[in-house]
Amino acid sequence: MPEWLLVIIRSVSILIGLFFILKLLGKKQLSELSFFETIVGITIGDIAGTLSMDLAVSLPQGLTAIAIWALAPFILDVFSVNNKKFRDFVQGKSAVFIKNGKIMEDNLKKEKITSDELLEMLRNKNVFRVADVEFATYEPTGDLSVLLKKENRPITLGDLNPNQPSEREAQTVIMDGKILNESLGTMGLGRGWLKNELDKLGVTIENVYLGQVDSYGQLTVDLYDDKIQVPEPVETKLLFASMKKCVADFELFSLQTENSSAKSMYEKNATKMEHLIEKVGKYLH
Structure with a gap:
């Protein structure tokens, strides 16, 4: 058999084998790989490249080596799940770099991180002052988790309205032209x-093609034919307009009546409606 054909067969075989090995190990971003997993990946790649090109190397022996290297992190993960000490030993532990705006110099030295590198990691998180940080942790993956001090955090909807109702997950009620009864229920x-x-x-x-209902009971759809324009739902906008009209009507009635008790009633109802609009108006337009 020609050598070039052997190279093709070996390369395809190794590629298929690596595909199933990666499926076995699961999905991880490069930034989430531990130091040991990175070494395993490099070694497996080196063995696979050698097996593809060097016909003098035994294919069964090379595949055995790849299988052993691939199984090593899988076995370590199995033991790590149920044993925290073993997990900390293999994967490493997080280290506190900043606490109450103060840098933990001893922890920086243990992790061999310089102050310049720390400042660079903070800038990658859009943080430019150490004093603004409440807590910063160096994760085993090499990423820096940062918690800003309360006065430096972005304002959230919960800060403006502590009684904000929680939103439920949107439910898919139509998929591929078929109704999903469970989601409707x-x-x-x-x-x-x-x-x-x-x-x-x-x-x-x-x-x-796809239909979803949000937590406010609003249906949105995506059609197979993208050229068809689906009109936007107008129920909520009509409700908002009706509420605004009620306020205007109450104010008009209060101006037209000569009865003081009726005038007071209309003014109070107008005020109540305005307060209601302030609470729910942002959901209606």
């Missing part, structure tokens, strides 16, 4: 409601 909805909503949009279930 999770939202407390039925097929009749779904049909009415689709009629409002002017589409049929068979034309819908």
Whole structure:
């Protein structure tokens, strides 16, 4: 058999073998690999390259070596799951680099990280002052986790409104033109409601590739034919406009009446409606 054909056969065989090895080890980003896993990956790649090109190397022996190197991190992971001490020994532990805005110099020395490298990692997190950091931890993967002091954190919706209602996960109720009854039931909805909503949009279930209902009961759809323009739902906008009209009507009635008690009632209802609009208005437009 020609050598070039042997190289092709060996390369394809090794490529298929590496594919199944990676499937076995699971999905990990390069930044999440431990030091040992990185060494294993480099070694396996070197063995695979040698097996592909060097015909003097025994293919069965090379594949055995690859299998042993590949199984090593898998076996270590199995032991690490149930034993924290072993996991810390193999994968390493996180180290505190900054605490209450103060740098932990001893921990930097243990991890062999210079102050310049620490500042670079902070800049990668868009942090330019050590004093702004409440807590910073150096993870075993080499990444830096940073918690800013409360006064330096971005304002969230929870800061502005502590009683903010939580949002539920959007449920997929139509997939590939078929209704998912379980998801509909999770939202407390039925097929009749779904049909009415689709009629409002002017589409049929068979034309819908994906349909989802958000936590506010709003249906959005993606059609097979992307050229078809689906009108935006207007129910919430109409509700918001109706609420604003109620405020205007209450204020108008209070100006038109001569009865003091009626005038007071209209003004109070207008104020209540305005407060309600402030709470729910952002969800309606």
